[in-house]
Amino acid sequence: MKRTAFFISDGTGITAEALGNSLLAQFEGINFDKITLPYIDSIDKAHDAVKRINQASESDGQQAIVFDTVVDETIRKEISSSISYKIDVFSAFLKPLELELGCHSSYSVGTSHGIHEMDRYKDRIESVNFALDNDDGARTRQYDQADIILIGVSRCGKTPSCLYMALQFGIRAANYPLTEEDLDEEDLPAILRPYRDKLYGLTIDPFQLAAIRHERRANSRYASLDQCEFEVRSVEKMLRREKLPSINTTSFSIEEIATKIMAHMDLDRRID
């Protein structure tokens, strides 16, 4: 059984997608074909969207599901003329919120993922630059400015986690790869010692690590299960010995890893 779901917005569509995906994930038996239509900000575009929705409903033989976060009422009305089951976020929640807050909403489009102020944009770019500049232990002299320093073996997910925290939350995240030489020592690498409070360990299932490394360098010692097991066990030993907080990334998505780390370390986002 196949059904088409549309995420429709006059902005980026990120809110409609997040909400729609959360709700649809509760129906595992159904195979949804998901289509995002962002920037539906004119009647003409709404008209085209209605055509696409109706075509999908017809070819599926069942009405499409439409998640709609369009703010403008005229455009929303046009969308609602489609043959579909509608989940209309603003109609459902905005009026009651107006009552609760005792004031009218501004009905402005896409304010939530807009740029707002130049400062916010710059903060974010600076955080991305920070993550890139302090990636993979290449440079370490900015560690005093870091909010957090992720440590772990090569390819355990440090870089994507740092970049996600930078882009999404404006966090200054550095990362340092623990090498075989580091793991042979009885102590933390000297460069990390002054920053104990910022250290956070990533571990991973050795089988998964081997699979990931294999795609990078097939059939190398680096990607062998023996080597992966040795490195992961050594890191886990170091994390226990040093009593450092850590997360096993194996069964988590990047969003989950990033948000769990932030909750665990009590890190506040720098941008809204």
Added chain:
Amino acid sequence: MKRTAFFISDGTGITAEALGNSLLAQFEGINFDKITLPYIDSIDKAHDAVKRINQASESDGQQAIVFDTVVDETIRKEISSSISYKIDVFSAFLKPLELELGCHSSYSVGTSHGIHEMDRYKDRIESVNFALDNDDGARTRQYDQADIILIGVSRCGKTPSCLYMALQFGIRAANYPLTEEDLDEEDLPAILRPYRDKLYGLTIDPFQLAAIRHERRANSRYASLDQCEFEVRSVEKMLRREKLPSINTTSFSIEEIATKIMAHMDLDRRID
């Protein structure tokens, strides 16, 4: 007037935040203090959350607004015992969806931002690696595998846009910085010519570019307004001459830039 808003979830909290921010952005006159409480997945944690909500309501002198995407009913009931105005996403939409879809929801927690399958995780990591490997024109030999190649002057937003598309949508995005030498030519840089269909230009207001470059290298020729104006004008001339699609990034957030490019180039996400 200050009011506290809570985004509460048993998962990452990303959906509750996206929805809550979209709705609250419609009330510009009110100063919201926003607090995300992710991973509220036990009665104990829910109990602590209720305490925090009640404290906020008391100290604000007005009840807090709670956006709740907790799936588990027992936990949701505990949250709903707080002194607050609740927007309960699953109660509002899940039951009607069950009726429409003709089946029960699985009430599984946080499936939407979970890892699902190993493949999705690997796709994403590979896309981030691709963006990093093909950043800033450092390497160009993988351009045949790129979904898109962003071009523009240094510091116009290419790298964060590529990383965002990689992390969020699994898109393989490369970027190539147009230098003064490139801009002196009457033709596209030779390395780019075979990939015309993948090229997308970023432009920017010269004043903003100068401000951004200033933070990187203060008082340099590189950051001077004259230089920024010259480079931006030359790029805009090239884009017009070559009839390449482009976006002026000045007043957009990274989400907006990324989603507009994808809509414009008709790029489909590689991950859900």
